[in-house]
Amino acid sequence: MTDPAPSRPAPALAVEDVACRFGRVQALDGVSLSVRPGEVMALLGDSGCGKSTLLRVVAGLETPDAGTVRLDGRLVAGAGADVPPEARGVGLMFQDYALFPHLTVAENIRFGLKGQPPAAREAASELLAQVGLSAHAASYPQTLSGGEQQRVALVRALAPGPRLLLLDEPFSNLDRRMRDRVREDTVALLRRTGTTALMVTHDPEEALAVATRIALMHRGRIVQVATGEALYRRPGSLFAARFLADAAEIPARVAGGRAGTPLGPVPAPHLPEGAAVRVCLRPEALRVGEPGDGTAAQVTRRTFLGAASLLHLAVPGVSVPLRARLPGPGPYGPGDAVGLTLVPDAVLVLPDEEAA
Amino acid sequence: MPAGPATRSRGPWLRGPWLPAWRRTSRPGPAARSRGPWLRAWSLAAGLTALLVLAPVAALGLEALQGSGGLWPHLLAHVLPPALRETGLLLAGVGLVVVLVGTGAAWLVAAYEFPGRRLLDWALLLPLAVPTYIAAYAYLDLLHPVGPVQSALRAALGYARPRDLMLPDLRSLPGCILLLGFVLYPYVYLPTRALFLMQSATLVEAGRSLGAGPSAVFFRVALPLARPAIALGASLALLEALNDIGAAEFLGVRTLTVSIYDTWVNRSDLPGAAGLALVMLGACLGLIAVERAARRGRGYAAAAQRPRRMSRTVLAGPAALAAPALGLVPVALGFLAPASYLAVEAGRRLHFAGLSGAILAEGLNTLLYAGLATLVATALGLVVAAGPRLLGGRWRGFLLRCATFGYAVPGAILAIGLLPPLAALDGLLDGASRALTGFPLAAMGLGTGAALVYAYVVRFLAVTAGSSEAGLARVPRSLGDAARILGRGPAGALAQVHLPLTWPAVLGGALLVFVDCVKELPATLILRPLNVETLATHLYGEAARGTYEDGAVAALLIVAVGLLPVALLLRVSTPKAR
Numbered sequence: 039m040t041d042p043a044p045s046r047p048a049p050a051l052a053v054e055d056v057a058c059r060f061g062r063v064q065a066l067d068g069v070s071l072s073v074r075p076g077e078v079m080a081l082l083g084d085s086g087c088g089k090s091t092l093l094r095v096v097a098g099l100e101t102p103d104a105g106t107v108r109l110d111g112r113l114v115a116g117a118g119a120d121v122p123p124e125a126r127g128v129g130l131m132f133q134d135y136a137l138f139p140h141l142t143v144a145e146n147i148r149f150g151l152k153g154q155p156p157a158a159r160e161a162a163s164e165l166l167a168q169v170g171l172s173a174h175a176a177s178y179p180q181t182l183s184g185g186e187q188q189r190v191a192l193v194r195a196l197a198p199g200p201r202l203l204l205l206d207e208p209f210s211n212l213d214r215r216m217r218d219r220v221r222e223d224t225v226a227l228l229r230r231t232g233t234t235a236l237m238v239t240h241d242p243e244e245a246l247a248v249a250t251r252i253a254l255m256h257r258g259r260i261v262q263v264a265t266g267e268a269l270y271r272r273p274g275s276l277f278a279a280r281f282l283a284d285a286a287e288i289p290a291r292v293a294g295g296r297a298g299t300p301l302g303p304v305p306a307p308h309l310p311e312g313a314a315v316r317v318c319l320r321p322e323a324l325r326v327g328e329p330g331d332g333t334a335a336q337v338t339r340r341t342f343l344g345a346a347s348l349l350h351l352a353v354p355g356v357s358v359p360l361r362a363r364l365p366g367p368g369p370y371g372p373g374d375a376v377g378l379t380l381v382p383d384a385v386l387v388l389p390d391e392e393a394a
Numbered sequence: 395m396p397a398g399p400a401t402r403s404r405g406p407w408l409r410g411p412w413l414p415a416w417r418r419t420s421r422p423g424p425a426a427r428s429r430g431p432w433l434r435a436w437s438l439a440a441g442l443t444a445l446l447v448l449a450p451v452a453a454l455g456l457e458a459l460q461g462s463g464g465l466w467p468h469l470l471a472h473v474l475p476p477a478l479r480e481t482g483l484l485l486a487g488v489g490l491v492v493v494l495v496g497t498g499a500a501w502l503v504a505a506y507e508f509p510g511r512r513l514l515d516w517a518l519l520l521p522l523a524v525p526t527y528i529a530a531y532a533y534l535d536l537l538h539p540v541g542p543v544q545s546a547l548r549a550a551l552g553y554a555r556p557r558d559l560m561l562p563d564l565r566s567l568p569g570c571i572l573l574l575g576f577v578l579y580p581y582v583y584l585p586t587r588a589l590f591l592m593q594s595a596t597l598v599e600a601g602r603s604l605g606a607g608p609s610a611v612f613f614r615v616a617l618p619l620a621r622p623a624i625a626l627g628a629s630l631a632l633l634e635a636l637n638d639i640g641a642a643e644f645l646g647v648r649t650l651t652v653s654i655y656d657t658w659v660n661r662s663d664l665p666g667a668a669g670l671a672l673v674m675l676g677a678c679l680g681l682i683a684v685e686r687a688a689r690r691g692r693g694y695a696a697a698a699q700r701p702r703r704m705s706r707t708v709l710a711g712p713a714a715l716a717a718p719a720l721g722l723v724p725v726a727l728g729f730l731a732p733a734s735y736l737a738v739e740a741g742r743r744l745h746f747a748g749l750s751g752a753i754l755a756e757g758l759n760t761l762l763y764a765g766l767a768t769l770v771a772t773a774l775g776l777v778v779a780a781g782p783r784l785l786g787g788r789w790r791g792f793l794l795r796c797a798t799f800g801y802a803v804p805g806a807i808l809a810i811g812l813l814p815p816l817a818a819l820d821g822l823l824d825g826a827s828r829a830l831t832g833f834p835l836a837a838m839g840l841g842t843g844a845a846l847v848y849a850y851v852v853r854f855l856a857v858t859a860g861s862s863e864a865g866l867a868r869v870p871r872s873l874g875d876a877a878r879i880l881g882r883g884p885a886g887a888l889a890q891v892h893l894p895l896t897w898p899a900v901l902g903g904a905l906l907v908f909v910d911c912v913k914e915l916p917a918t919l920i921l922r923p924l925n926v927e928t929l930a931t932h933l934y935g936e937a938a939r940g941t942y943e944d945g946a947v948a949a950l951l952i953v954a955v956g957l958l959p960v961a962l963l964l965r966v967s968t969p970k971a972r
Binding site for chain 2 (some may be wrong): 098099150
């Protein structure tokens with residue numbers, strides 16, 4: 039275990055080689071993760087990938103079988119330490135909000151302020167006012183709408199001034215329309231209070247919208263940690279590419295630093311000669327033009343999405359349908375012949391993990 | 395490293411506009427706050443509780459082993475065969491009656507709408523308030539050849555002398571079966587009714603839409619679905635029947651329980667009684683195993699959505715009169731007849747002699763022992779149920795099974811099993827006291843009633859632990875986690891989150907235990923201090939002697955106390971449905 043260099047601030051959270059097993063399920067399998075102060079990091083993964091377990095280990099609600107957890111450089115779990123959750127100084131916002139049904143909104147928020155000076159209470163009511171819920175201070179949580187409950191839960195978690203806020207699928211209980219607004223409000227509040235946050239989500243779009251960095255998890259391991267843009271545009275593996283967005287995959291082999299496809303060769307600079315790869319074509323990797331302009335293709339279906347429309351395209355020699363996006367309704371319909379060209383920057387060439 | 399948390403407290407988060415300068419900063423280090431002590435304390439308490447429950451059973455085995463060489467041959471040749479035969483027949487008969495009456499009554503109130511259904515709904519639970527020995531006491535007098543029923547019959551039919559009209563004697567195995575069956579059927583009625591109300595709605599409607607008539611729906615859909623509830627209720631009723639000592643003895647049926655009591659009290663043969671008790675314990679465990687098997691693979695499969703109430707078939711014409719009349723039969727036999735008899739007799743006695751001092755003292759004794767046992771059982775039940783939930787221990791299943799185990803051990807067995815360890819403990823205490831202070835310290839356990847409270851606690855711990863567990867299970871885990879995250883320790887979370895949300899369940903369990911203690915007879919008979927009477931033992935004494943002085947008053951008091959949880963049970967067992 040190396041101590042952080044004295045010149046740099048310790049990470050707000052440092053997880054090293056944490057393993058956690060429940061019976062026969064290896065929930066966490068050697069996870070290491072570091073969250074910088076002030077950062078909002080998303081833990082992204084399928085259900086059952088261990089992301090919620092990792093959150094609970096950090097909070098102190100689960101004890102890891104191996105590895106260490108440090109908060110601001112202080113050892114809280116592993117290597118002989120086992121600090122209980124109440125002494126860790128972290129906040130946790132639960133997926134179901136976990137508001138105490140026998141306490142009012144104000145009492146819920148004051149619950150975490152025991153032993154803190156009176157100023158804390160004023161700050162908490164100030165916070166409640168900021169999210170527009172002062173009028174509901176005396177209400178019971180069950181009487182509030184889902185969005186209001188979400189805000190109460192957020193304020194309750196923030197009120198004690200945690201050094202690290204953990205959020206477990208904080209927006210999953212909201213309907214889609216409300217989710218976007220609440221998400222923005224939440225991010226704004228996190229920024230304003232300068233809170234370091236670690237957020238669990240299964241929704242890549244949500245992770246991209248909220249997080250400064252994303253840690254992608256798969257089967258109890260962290261697959262890749264990167265900014266949202268880097269993860270989306272330069273996924274380190276086929277799994278990461280598939281998780282972030284749907285793509286049409288064309289199997290190919292590397293020859294002469296390039297992978298050949300029916301739509302033309304694609305550069306594959308860092309891959310060994312002869313390697314099995316998959317060329318992933320997301321909608322933004324295809325440019326649709328008039329017939330004769332690039333590879334010939336035929337429109338099989340058009341889905342109108344409002345601001346854009348999605349074309350399903352058949353290309354001779356490609357077994358899967360390709361998809362391309364056009365602004366607005368677009369000029370093409372089913373049966374039309376079009377020409378396709380690749381957008382080199384947006385094409386992904388990744389080692390084929392399954393063709394080993 | 396490790397950096398003092400206080401020096402690290404000023405982080406970038408201090409920039410916020412609401413800038414709390416008091417931000418949560420330092421906390422005592424890990425050494426000062428770790429989960430170790432809590433876990434150790436809980437493990438100790440839980441381990442002691444398990445020991446408490448298992449000690450009498452272990453002692454029973456040891457005691458039975460110490461009997462003379464002729465013990466088992468004697469038991470096998472002369473005592474066991476008749477006792478086992480009587481017990482087996484009794485259980486089979488009672489099982490049949492409780493299942494028929496309980497399931498039928500449950501279907502009647504769950505599937506049909508008729509005048510008086512709401513009343514019948516809860517009235518069918520009333521026999522729960524009448525302990526078996528009180529029902530036997532009341533019926534023996536009611537049906538006595540010179541009692542009110544036979545006198546009235548003779549008057550109506552014009553017979554002059556009792557021997558002109560010979561009715562079958564209640565003091566027989568069939569009489570005992572009917573009596574126990576009509577008092578114990580609510581154990582089946584209660585869970586089965588809840589199940590019919592809770593889950594059959596859409597399934598019954600599906601059955602109807604697939605062309606099954608009302609009776610086909612009952613036999614092909616509702617009944618198989620209700621099998622786990624019926625099995626559970628029947629096993630509880632049969633455990634009660636096994637536990638019964640008064641009714642069987644008054645009615646002259648020599649069951650195992652009666653044999654055990656007789657072997658110990660009249661022949662002072664503790665090893666013999668212990669041997670019989672072991673056999674009976676085997677029977678109880680067998681009963682539970684059968685119940686488990688009947689339930690296997692058929693949990694109360696609750697639908698994902700909130701269940702909808704089954705719509706009742708509205709009865710009209712003669713059926714609308716027959717249904718309430720039919721439903722009233724078990725209520726009348728199991729409650730109205732014995733209770734009104736007791737009320738009349740008690741009224742006569744009170745009018746004639748007033749409330750005797752003895753009854754008052756016995757009432758206070760009952761209150762004292764039952765109250766103490768309730769307090770202890772509730773506290774231990776909370777420990778058993780709450781500890782693992784808050785601390786993440788791995789013992790929960792084992793402990794709950796230990797606690798539940800006591801409920802399967804009839805009072806007589808428990809009492810016989812407790813005698814040797816308590817006598818040994820009393821001897822130890824006495825010896826220590828003599829050595830240290832020179833004073834003898836006689837019978838601290840057996841003489842003070844501590845033994846009785848102990849037996850009550852072991853026997854009914856399952857009820858408090860179970861209700862605490864059920865209450866706690868309804869508190870989402872995230873609420874407890876939230877309390878911890880927001881700065882509470884395990885005890886703080888329990889006091890401020892779990893208890894405020896579960897106290898109705900905990901209190902409900904405590905009430906049930908209190909009433910069970912008031913009604914308990916066999917353990918009370920064996921373990922009460924010398925010359926101390928409770929209401930139950932008083933009644934037993936008078937019934938055994940054939941005197942009927944204050945007995946009715948004592949019985950009426952017990953039934954009155956027994957009525958308390960009936961209302962509560964009804965509320966708990968009525969599923970909330972939209």
